[in-house]
Amino acid sequence: MQHIRALSAAKETRLTISVITFDLDNTLWDVxxxxxxxxxxxxxxxxxxxxxxxxxxxxxxxxxxxxxxxxxxxxxxxxxxxxxxxxxxxxxxxxxxxxxxxxxxxxxxxxxxxxxxHKVVLYEDALDVLKRLAQRYILGALTNGNADIYKTDAAEYFEFAFSAESIGTSKPHPAMFKAALQKTGMTAKQIIHVGDDPDHDVQGARDIGMHTVWVNAQRKPWPSGNKPDREIVNLRQLPEAINHIADAR
Ligand SMILES: [Mg+2]
Structure with a gap:
């Protein structure tokens, strides 16, 4: 929470990307x-x-x-x-x-x-990337499933986690994304949501005004509708995608 206080200065400018939220299943590991x-x-x-x-x-x-x-x-x-x-x-x-x-x-x-x-195996590079990102951003988990980020090796990098069960509705409903806004005190434009599901993750986060990164490990064509801000095929590409979004602001 110290981290959140330290970053609340960023809120004043309402410019900086301060929070990265993650879907879990098929985003940080193969479910x-x-x-x-x-x-x-x-x-x-x-x-x-x-x-x-x-x-x-x-x-x-x-x-x-x-x-x-x-x-x-x-x-x-x-x-x-x-x-x-x-x-x-x-x-x-x-x-x-x-x-x-x-x-x-x-x-x-x-x-x-x-x-x-709960015995998930994080994608190769996931831990390294999360560790790097956690030095600069507040990281949060938003999952529709019953996985628990705090039962994985990535636990120490996450400042908050919401599940559909804890909120009472699933993504793409705005409630879970709103929970992240409330928890961090940031605006939607200061948050990048990262996920594999075009509807639950990309459309849902976009509808509330967040930036989006689509994790497309299977290299599928984009189904339809508004495209994500960035598309990546593995987490190694995430820091660059985040920088790209941040620099474009
Ligand atoms: Mg998923």
Whole structure:
């Protein structure tokens, strides 16, 4: 927070780029490997402790079951952890387990999932780049998922983190971006948001007036709509992209 106070002088001029906010999944790391391991750990827990629950379904039937849970609980749409716990609970109820067993089982299976979910491996160069940027900017995390930046090696570089679960709505809704404005006391024009999702990250941040960097590791064509200020294919290119935006002001 000392950092925020030191940089609040920049607010006076309302000119300087002072804050960089980051999406997490597929921006700072590839989310697929930990997700696959997390799903596997959850399934193993169920097979061992609640036989007949998840194994009563083949792949397609399980997907249909999950989809029906999502449809019946729209209020949990921005709460991915609660949604998963609800699905795990209903899966055990359907498997003939008592309400109490299903509740405790949902909690424990989710915990098994979360342990692996948090074992993310930052993209090569990510730590170096974040360390460099943290010397000059306030860094924050804005994620729709249930990853926790403070459980990674990059924890020390982040001054704040908001998740869709903590705010109650997901990007591209302005609420999460507004939370970053409130937290830092900066204007949107002093913030650059960095993310991989053209809609959630680029459009969402742009709508509130922030600068944007699109992390396009897969080198896809830009879908449509307003383009990001800068596009990069790996994080090594980020400092230069930030300088470019800052210099253009
Ligand atoms: Mg992402």
């Amino acid at each position: 697929e490997p930990p997700l696959i391991k997390a799903e596997y750990a959850q399934q193993q827990w169920l097979l061992q402790h609640r036989p007949g629950a998840v194994d009563a379904f083949d792949h397609e039937a399980l997907l249909a079951f999950k989809t029906s849970v999502w449809r019946r609980h729209p209020a949990l749409a921005h709460h991915v952890s609660d949604m998963r716990t609800q699905m795990l609970y209903e899966l055990q109820i359907a498997g003939g387990y008592s309400e109490e067993e299903s509740r405790s089982g949902a909690k424990e299976a989710f915990e098994a999932f979360l342990v692996e979910r």
